[in-house]
Amino acid sequence: MSLSSQINNPSDFVSKLETSIQWLLRIVNWVFSVLAVSALLAIAAVVILQVVSRFMLPSSPIWTEELSRYLFVYLVVMGSGLVISHNRHVRLELFQGALNRFWTKCYQIFCHLLAGGFAIYILPYAIKYAQIGRWQTSPALEVPMYWAFLSVTFFFALTAFYSFMSALLVLLERDGQGVTS
Template sequence: MAGSQTEKYPGSHVGRVGYYIQMLVKLLDGIFAVLAVSALLAIAVVVIIQIVSRFLLPTSPIWTEELSRYLFIYLIVMSSGLIVRKNLHVRLELFQSALSPFWGKVYDIFCHLMVGGFALYILPYSIKYAQIGRWQTSPALEVPMYWSFLSVCFFFALTAFYSFVCIVLLFLERDDQGVLR
């Protein structure tokens, strides 16, 4: 019976609930990856416009530098969840390879718990920070700074979400016989 569960959900060692969580996370990964790539391409276009205008036009547009800065910020934000999910964030890996599989899993859970807990702790403060931007506009684009400041909220929300999803998937992880590890 345990083997049938892993056969029913191919490539999944986390069972039915974990499989559906993985499918949701893959969908979100795709959305955030597309947004991050779009921001990167937009940065490239804006920087090319700035370079071309500096050399070929009498004046260059002042909005290009500001827009590229905001796009770069959102590029980082949209990539943050993907970094956490793939365990590419900064953490101490010096002794992790020496740990047994059980203690390695405990260490992974601990790291995700610390990162997610910190992100949840900071999230209310980031919301207050974003409120400051309601009364300001950007100098060149004249858009509310709220959207720039809101990037901090998105960053901590995505980091917390992906950290806790990783914890759930680690708890639901099964071995080759379908037994919880």
């Protein structure tokens, strides 16, 4: 399909763009869902190992508490984008119910752009923060703290990505139902 035919039929172009964005979000959601579930299962396994080793072994591994902490941080980070994608994040809805459909969409777009803009603004600082961890290692696991500090960078990158994609979907939607992916 040529660009001129897309311009002549903007509704078809918008529909294809919306479908493409939803397809991309479904794939990204699946990846981060698998990562979040994997982190949760790993936390459960590590905690069970810690509990069992305290009662059944002469000594318990010292690395389990540290690993479960890092896994929990990444679980929250991976889940944060999914929360934005499904429009389930914490927000102020005090006056949103009183708005008509047009102003509700404007408010949703504003909130998504505000969150995404803030994440983009903070992202360079998060990258600098992660660089601090290059010269430190964790006490028990002895892995570079860079991987723990990098979670902040992932968090703001995911927040920016999901916020801007959600704003675009709200802008493109025609039925006023909100972001559904």
